Amino acid sequence: MPLPWTLTRLSGPRVVVDLLREDDLDALAAIQSDPDICRYMLYEPRSRERVAQLIAESMPLDTLTADGDDMQPAIRLADGTLIGTLYVKLVSAADRQAEIGWALSPAAQGRGYAAEAASVLLDALFGDAGLHRVRADLDPRNTASIALCRRLGMREEALFREDLWFKGAWGDTAVYAILDREWRARRGGVAGDAPGVA
Numbered sequence: 001m002p003l004p005w006t007l008t009r010l011s012g013p014r015v016v017v018d019l020l021r022e023d024d025l026d027a028l029a030a031i032q033s034d035p036d037i038c039r040y041m042l043y044e045p046r047s048r049e050r051v052a053q054l055i056a057e058s059m060p061l062d063t064l065t066a067d068g069d070d071m072q073p074a075i076r077l078a079d080g081t082l083i084g085t086l087y088v089k090l091v092s093a094a095d096r097q098a099e100i101g102w103a104l105s106p107a108a109q110g111r112g113y114a115a116e117a118a119s120v121l122l123d124a125l126f127g128d129a130g131l132h133r134v135r136a137d138l139d140p141r142n143t144a145s146i147a148l149c150r151r152l153g154m155r156e157e158a159l160f161r162e163d164l165w166f167k168g169a170w171g172d173t174a175v176y177a178i179l180d181r182e183w184r185a186r187r188g189g190v191a192g193d194a195p196g197v198a
């Protein structure tokens with residue numbers, strides 16, 4: 001069903017994507033307070049109290065309906081352990097455009113978990129949600145995030161020079177994006193049937 005789209009539990013071969021829960025606090029606070037994780041994020045390392053507040057605010061956000069609606073789904077291992085988060089914001093309902101993002105705990109990086117989680121989310125966004133284009137805005141120094149975009153088949157579309165004041169200096173923004181037909185072609189025409197994120 002197209003928009004409005006509600007996140008239900010999404011499963012990949014090794015990861016599950018679903019809503020954040022109150023008992024994710026310890027794991028999420030460890031991630032969002034880590035300066036290495038936050039280096040290229042728009043926010044500074046967060047306190048446990050701030051993360052608790054964000055979980056409480058995020059838990060009811062499970063539906064994309066109107067421009068600006070966003071959510072921060074959990075990335076979990078099959079046993080429920082929180083290893084990271086995704087982010088998705090509906091940029092334009094009329095134009096069926098969304099923005100995505102991601103963060104993984106340092107211990108979970110380097111295993112393809114972010115690519116797998118982003119893939120099941122893209123399957124849902126281009127499948128059930130009927131979106132046309134999904135983009136990621138990132139710091140061009142963030143090589144791990146750029147590699148993930150490329151692994152997902154996202155194209156570099158733009159580089160905005162010094163378009164934001166970022167942590168004490170002018171920063172650049174790179175835009176990567178993929179269209180629904182490009183995603184379907186990568187996935188062999190059937191959304192959700194393959195972990196193919198190489």
Ligand SMILES: CC(C)(COP(=O)(O)OP(=O)(O)OC[C@H]1O[C@@H](n2cnc3c(N)ncnc32)[C@H](O)[C@@H]1OP(=O)(O)O)[C@@H](O)C(=O)NCCC(=O)NCCS
Pocket residue numbers: 036037038040041101102103104105108109110111112113114115116137138139142144145147148151
């Ligand atoms: C961006 C981020 C999520 C990428 O995490 P990641 O684990 O490197 O991403 P992937 O899931 O695509 O994993 C790819 C790595 O796993 C390896 N890998 C191992 N097993 C794999 C498998 N089965 N499938 C795919 N890749 C696998 C790949 O070789 C690659 O390793 P390499 O980087 O050494 O070449 C992570 O660096 C992060 O959380 N950064 C901090 C937050 C941040 O900056 N977010 C982005 C803001 S725009």
